[in-house]
Amino acid sequence: MKPKMLVLMGGQGVGKGTFSQMLKELHDYVHIEIGGILRSLPKDSEISRIMAKGELVPDEKILEIIKSNIPDKSDKDVILDGFPRTMQQARWLVENYAKIFDIHVIYLDVPEEVMVARIQKRIREGGGRQDDANEQTIKNRLTNFWETTVPVIKWLSTVKEIKFSDIDVTSEVNENFKRIRNALEI
Numbered sequence: 001m002k003p004k005m006l007v008l009m010g011g012q013g014v015g016k017g018t019f020s021q022m023l024k025e026l027h028d029y030v031h032i033e034i035g036g037i038l039r040s041l042p043k044d045s046e047i048s049r050i051m052a053k054g055e056l057v058p059d060e061k062i063l064e065i066i067k068s069n070i071p072d073k074s075d076k077d078v079i080l081d082g083f084p085r086t087m088q089q090a091r092w093l094v095e096n097y098a099k100i101f102d103i104h105v106i107y108l109d110v111p112e113e114v115m116v117a118r119i120q121k122r123i124r125e126g127g128g129r130q131d132d133a134n135e136q137t138i139k140n141r142l143t144n145f146w147e148t149t150v151p152v153i154k155w156l157s158t159v160k161e162i163k164f165s166d167i168d169v170t171s172e173v174n175e176n177f178k179r180i181r182n183a184l185e186i
């Protein structure tokens with residue numbers, strides 16, 4: 001049996017990080033959180049400047065980071081959190097990894113109002129990140145999601161080699177997690 005690759009996709013504040021942590025309590029996944037990896041890079045780098053504006057980091061750099069973090073020749077199950085976000089990233093993932101892993105894309109689906117409310121809550125509770133600080137930055141990230149990543153999610157839902165689940169996560173966290181577990185059959 002091939003190892004599993006869970007691909008958590010969705011806009012700002014849908015809970016990719018929270019659900020990744022909850023999944024890790026159930027099973028020993030290798031969790032690859034691209035946003036966190038990028039945030040750990042030097043603050044004066046070009047990448048940090050791109051992130052502070054809420055723009056997408058170039059595909060080439062992202063693919064290099066993802067490639068070096070996916071375990072080579074291992075039977076470990078993996079969670080990808082925040083990747084892919086562009087069509088080039090998604091095609092690369094399917095071309096290179098669909099034969100090695102059982103890929104299951106989980107689209108954490110919420111309307112834009114819910115995303116905005118959750119980002120505002122994150123700011124109020126003081127967990128705000130550098131890229132939550134500015135209204136224009138938040139707008140750019142939401143625009144990138146709807147204009148660039150939603151078409152990618154739609155395309156992934158049509159790819160035969162992978163499993164795809166569209167999950168409504170507008171309820172409270174435990175109920176949402178139950179729906180994810182149901183979709184994953186765990």
Ligand code: AMP
Nearest residue numbers: 034035051055056057062082083084085
């Ligand atoms: P996140 O923590 O997932 O919201 O990501 C924070 C920021 O990192 C994004 O606003 C982008 O600037 C950058 N980033 C994260 N993942 C990607 C990706 N797959 N492609 C391009 N840029 C990304």
